[in-house]
Amino acid sequence: MxxxxxxxxxxxxxxxxxxxxxxxxxxxxxxxxxGAAPAKTMRVYKSPTCGCCARWVDYVRADAWKVEVVDLQNVTSIKKQVGLLPQLASCHTAIVDGYVVEGHVPLPAIEKLMTERPDVHGIAVPGMPQDSPGMGGGGVQDVFAFTRDGRTRPFTRTAG
The missing domain is CATH 1.20.5 (Single alpha-helices involved in coiled-coils or other helix-helix interfaces)
Incomplete structure (x- = not known):
């Protein structure tokens, strides 16, 4: 009882x-x-006339990423809005699960970012390296991580 x-x-x-x-x-x-991996989605802000940006989007989509493209006449405004450091700027800016991904970043670096989830604001490949994804090659890229307060550090050296 x-x-x-x-x-x-x-x-x-x-x-x-x-x-x-x-x-x-x-x-x-x-x-x-x-245990499920986060969805592979991103939003990319780019110029409607930039061919290398379109090729980078195709490169990302080929790896089963869902990409929403936002064409802007002036991409500088979005870079300022997301707090991108000018020295890290490239031609397009992506937002991936709250992180900023700037420029022709190779997929392995983005996958590392999503897996490790470091305490950074984003990652970037500054400028437009000729051998980067979307620019005509799959060469090795130096990818930098950056924080909101302006600190940068090497993130990875990755082939595209």
Whole structure:
């Protein structure tokens, strides 16, 4: 026979278990499923007439990324809006799960960013290196990480 005090304990345990289950379900709903990789989606801001930007978008899409393209006549405004350091600027700016990805960044660097999730504002390949993805090659690129307060550091040296 279960006494009244024992029923209260069981009810509290049952409530705690139910609460834990609801909390876990809500967390899974936000992330998709336990252990699932984040969705491969990004938004790219670029000039409508820039061919190398379009080729970089094609390069990313070829790896099953869903890319929303936003064509802007003046890409400088988005760079300022997202807090990009001028010395890291390139021709297009992408936003990937809250990170800024500037320029012709190779996919392995973006994958590393998404896997490691470092405490940075974004990553960049400054300028428009001729052998970078979208520019006609798959050469080795120096990718830099940067913080909101302007600190930069090497992130990876990656082939595209």
């Amino acid at each position: 279960i006494r009244h005090a024992d029923r209260s304990l069981i009810n509290r345990r049952g409530f705690a278990g139910a609460l834990l289950g609801v909390t876990a379900a809500a967390a899974l709903a936000r992330t998709g499923s336990a």
